[in-house]
Amino acid sequence: MTRTLLGALLVALILALVAPAGAQAKDPRWHFYTSDHHRYRSPWFAGAHRIMIGFGCNRSPWYAHDSRCPGSQGYHHGIDIAMDCGTPLYAGLSGRVLSPSAPGRPGSAYGVHPFRLRVKAYGRSVDILIGHARTVFVKSGERVKAGQRIALASDSGAPDGCHLHFEVRPVDGGYHSAIRPRKWLQLRAVV
Ligand SMILES: [Zn+2]
Incomplete structure (x- = not known):
């Protein structure tokens, strides 16, 4: 075996050992409408993931034009966090x-x-709305404790791939009343 071949095998072995820890499988449908490249942890989901679309006006094609937004931009009523289908979602707060x-x-x-x-x-x-979940482990009226697994992320209703839609509304409010959700999501950037 030549030294070059041995070296290449060694590099391949190191990559195979190292890659799974830092890699995040990518959904080809994801498109990130934000300049924020941080990955975040949150009590609401497993792992660390990027914001795909933030709250409020944005350039993504998914929302109808809103008079609050410049140009043809639409209004997003929550925060979208890109994560693989099947990622566990937890109650970040009791409720x-x-x-x-x-x-x-x-x-x-x-x-x-x-x-x-x-x-x-x-x-x-407030009412916290989780969108695009596939499997929900809790029932109507049930009390859940912070940290309890409540659902799995999926692409149900989402043309732009698997993600969590996290929205916060005043009690009994509709989507038009949604408020800035970031505080309740408790995001912590991975450094
Ligand atoms: Zn969304």
Whole structure:
């Protein structure tokens, strides 16, 4: 065996050992409409992932033009975090699962299993809506504790690949009333 071949095998072996720890499998449908390249951890999901579309006005093609936004930009009512299908989602805060038919009922754009958790935090009660979940492990009316696994991420209702849509609304509010969600998501950048 030549030294070059031996060297190439050694490099391949090192890459095979190192790559899985830092790699994030990429969904070819993902497109990132943000200049933020950080990966974030959160009590709401496993692993560390990038923001795909932030809250508010953005250049993605998925939202109708909104008068609050410049040019032809649309308005996103939550934060999208790109993560592989099957990534576990947790309750980042304790709360109660709302009935799907409770006021503010989410439409089909959120997927087949959108669910809402009413939580009290930062001095107020809000409804937290998780969109695009595939498997939901909690039932309407159930009390969930912070840290409890509640669902798995998926691409249900999402043409732009597997991700978590995280939205915060005032109690019983519709999507038009959504507020800046970042505080409740408790993102911590990976350094
Ligand atoms: Zn979204």
